[in-house]
Amino acid sequence: MTAGISVQHLTHRFAGAPPVLALDGLSLEVPQGRFAAVVGPSGSGKSTLLRVLAGLLRPSEGRAAVDGHEVIGEPGGVSFMPQRDLLLPWRRVLANATLGAEIAGVPRAEAHERAEVLMERFGLSGFEQAWPSQLSGGMRQRLALLRTFLMPRPVLLLDEPFGALDAITRREMHAWLQEVWRRDGRTVMLVTHDIEEALVLADVVYILSRRPGRLVATIDVPLPRPRTARDTTTPAFVELKARVLDALEGVTPPEEPRAVPSGQRSAP
Helix, strand or coil, X not given: CCEXXXXXXXXXXXXXXXXXXXXXXXXXXXXXXXXXXXXCCCCCCHHHHHHHHCCCCCCCEEEEEECCEECCCCCCCCEEECCCCCCCCCCCHHHHHHHHHHHCCCCHHHHHHHHHXXXXXXXXXXXXXXXXXXXXXXXXXXXXXXXXXXXXXXXXXXXXXXXXXXXXHHHHHHHHHHHHHHHHCCEEEEECCCHHHHXXXXXXXXXXXXXXXXXXXXXXXXXXXXXXXXXXHCXXXXXXXXXXXXXXXXXXXCCCCCCCCCCCCCCC
């Protein structure tokens, strides 16, 4: 399967006294159309990885590509939603939604037409002329995601998009995002500290070590969709969560007991 995202031997050092090694030889691939989550402790280089893929940060070493095209030092190759929604308070909802698409070269009239079609799906119908200050936290996040989705790019990068929301709103956003992504079909990489969020949303979870960030585990999530909060209590989900926790804590599964041949005693 063609890689939607490909990272090879990615290393980055932030200048300083002493320099900070954020990523150390990170390699991973996300197939086209898959939803991937990246989980790791604070400082493990998750946001650094997204900034490299977005072309906003040139790494010290390594390669990064989207749909086979190198993106290092080439901003604009992906749709990127940072941790904060960064809505412009002087632009109304519709104008905020189309900003990224317009910057990417989509004619304003076409961008507005596409946004108006998607307003209902994103739960913003009737608020086209509202100001960002008039929106709830969940609506602001949906607007920021709509702006990201409207950019004509094959890959979406989401950096802790729901981190500031309450638990109930987060669950609503999880259900909503799964439905929007299912219809859209693009490759997604989500950075999150929330293990349950990663397992609810993603097809595959990549787990990074403490700084410097290295890939310590890749865990496939073969659970049926759509996934809801109820799924987090099932044995299959609990087992997957335990595997993620073990990887984060550096715990390896115990070895299976080996059979002892007849007539021999196992070591004490």
